[in-house]
Amino acid sequence: MNISTISRVSSISLLASAICMSTQISAQDKNKLTNNGDIEVIMVSAQKRLQSVQEVPISMSAFSGDMIKQIGATDFKGLTDVTPGFSVVGGSDAFPRSYIRGVGSNDTGVGVDPSVGIYIDGIYASRNGGALTDLMDIERIEILKGPQGTLFGRNSIGGAISIVTAKPTEDLSGEIALELGNYNSQVVKGLINIPLIDDSLYVRASGVVRKRDGWQENKLSSVKGNSRDRASGRLKFTWYPHDDIEVNQSNGWSRFDEVSTNLENYSSVYPIDELAQVHDDKKMVNGGLDFWGNSNNDQAPLVPILDRRVRDHSLSVDWFVNDGITFTSLSAYRTFTTFNTSDYDGTEYYFGENEGSKV
Numbered sequence: 357m358n359i360s361t362i363s364r365v366s367s368i369s370l371l372a373s374a375i376c377m378s379t380q381i382s383a384q385d386k387n388k389l390t391n392n393g394d395i396e397v398i399m400v401s402a403q404k405r406l407q408s409v410q411e412v413p414i415s416m417s418a419f420s421g422d423m424i425k426q427i428g429a430t431d432f433k434g435l436t437d438v439t440p441g442f443s444v445v446g447g448s449d450a451f452p453r454s455y456i457r458g459v460g461s462n463d464t465g466v467g468v469d470p471s472v473g474i475y476i477d478g479i480y481a482s483r484n485g486g487a488l489t490d491l492m493d494i495e496r497i498e499i500l501k502g503p504q505g506t507l508f509g510r511n512s513i514g515g516a517i518s519i520v521t522a523k524p525t526e527d528l529s530g531e532i533a534l535e536l537g538n539y540n541s542q543v544v545k546g547l548i549n550i551p552l553i554d555d556s557l558y559v560r561a562s563g564v565v566r567k568r569d570g571w572q573e574n575k576l577s578s579v580k581g582n583s584r585d586r587a588s589g590r591l592k593f594t595w596y597p598h599d600d601i602e603v604n605q606s607n608g609w610s611r612f613d614e615v616s617t618n619l620e621n622y623s624s625v626y627p628i629d630e631l632a633q634v635h636d637d638k639k640m641v642n643g644g645l646d647f648w649g650n651s652n653n654d655q656a657p658l659v660p661i662l663d664r665r666v667r668d669h670s671l672s673v674d675w676f677v678n679d680g681i682t683f684t685s686l687s688a689y690r691t692f693t694t695f696n697t698s699d700y701d702g703t704e705y706y707f708g709e710n711e712g713s714k715v
Contacts (some may be wrong), residue, residue: 398497400601401518404507405682415501416440419493430566431488432474432497432517439499444516448616450662450696450715452484456501459514473504473512476519477606477669479556479688480509485715486666486692488515489610490588493547493562495522524558524594526551528546541568541584563589570615575634576643576704577657585614604672612664616696617661620641622703631704642699644706655706666692 368637399406402414409418417439418481419427429435430519433444433452446452454460461471465491473480474487481487491497497519547565550604552559565587588610595603621633631641644655670688677683692714701708 358508371662374528398496400496401520402498402500404449414504417499417501419497421496424491424494424497429491431491432519433488434491435497435499441501442499447614448660448662448696448698449488450485450616450664450694452488453567454484454514454517457517469511471511471514473508473516474519474568475508475516476608476668477517477521477670478603478672478684478686478688479668480511481690482511483692483715485664485694486690489608490564490566491519492545492564492588493522493560493590517532520558521590521592521606522562524551524560524592525549526558537568539569539571542566551659558594560592561590563587569635571619573639574618574643575631575639575656575657576639576645579615579657579659581615581618581640581660583615585612587611600676602674602676604674606668606670606672608666608668610664610666612662614662614695616660616662616698619702622701641704642702643704644709645704647705647707653706655709658697658699658709658711660699661695661697663696665692667691 398409398418398420400409400412400416400418401407402412402416402459409416417435419435419438424435427434427438431449432454433449436443443455444452453462454470454474456472459471461468462686469482470484472484474484475485476479476489497517499520500508500512500516502515504516508516526552530546530548533544535541535543535545538541542565543566545562547560548561549558549560551557563603567583567586568584570583572581574581588608590606590608592607593603594604595605597603618641621635621641622666634641643657643662646653646655668688668690670686670690672687673685675683692715695712697712699708700710
C-alpha cells in the first residue's frame, strides 16, 4: 500500500468516525451544544425513571419530537433507516412485524404476542398493527435493544419501543401546518395547548389528516396501490390536585381507510406467464385470472384494502413521595379492529387471495 492509498484510507476513516460521532449525538435527542459549550443531554425513562441517556446501561436510540419532524417519520416504521439493528417488514400496515437485532415474531395472528414490545405513554400496545399510529405531538421515542423483560415484561425479548407523547403545559400555545406533495399528497396537522386553571389543570389537543393518491399501477386493474387516507387525534389532560400528585388522562383515536401496496410479482426462471415477468417498482400484475385459462372463471383483480380503527383511553397517577420514590398507577382501555384483503401469491392468477379478514 503506497502513501497516497494510506492517506485516502485515513481520510475515509476520519470521515466515518466523524459521521458516527455526529449520528450518536443526534440520536440522543437534545444532545446539542449549548451557548457555553456544554452538551445538553436527553432525559429518558428506559429504566422506569428519568435519567440522562448516558447513565442508562442499555443499548438504545432516542429521538426527540423535533428530530422526528426532521427525519420525516410519520410512524415508528420511519425510524428504521436511522436506527441500527431495527427493521419493520410487511406489505400492509395491518400487520407490521418489528425486528430488533434480528429478533421478532413472524406470526401476526390475533393470539400471538410480538417479540418486540411497543409502549405508548407506558401503556402496552399488544398488537403492532394497533400501535402503528401517527407520530403526532411526540415528546420522544426510545428504541431499546436486547431483552427488556425485567422492566417491560415477557413480550419484549427482542427489545422495546417506548413512545412518549407530549404533556399539556402551563403555556397557551398552538400550531397548524399544511404539507403538499406529489401524487396529490395533502397533510393537515395542528395542536393547541390551553391552561384551564392556573397551576392546576391543563389540556392539550392534537390531530393530523393524511391523504395521497396511489402510485402503484396494477396492470389488471384501474385501482392504484399504496394510497393514503389516515386521520388521528389525541386529547390529553394534566391535573395537579396536590403538589406531590400528578394526574394525566389521555384519549386517542386513529383511522386508516386506504389501498395497501400490491405484493411483488412472482419471479422465476420458469415464468408462469409473460405478465409475471413485469418488474417495475410502479407496476404490478396481481389479479384474479383463472390459472387454466378459462376466462369464464376469471375474478375481478383483488384490491388490497386496509381499514383500521384504534381507540385508547388511559389514566396515569404519579405520587411523588420524596426525591427518590414515586408511586405510579397506570390504567388503560384500548380497542383495535382491522379489516384487510390481500393477494398472497404475487401472480395474476386466482389461487392465493384473501378476500377479507377482520381482527
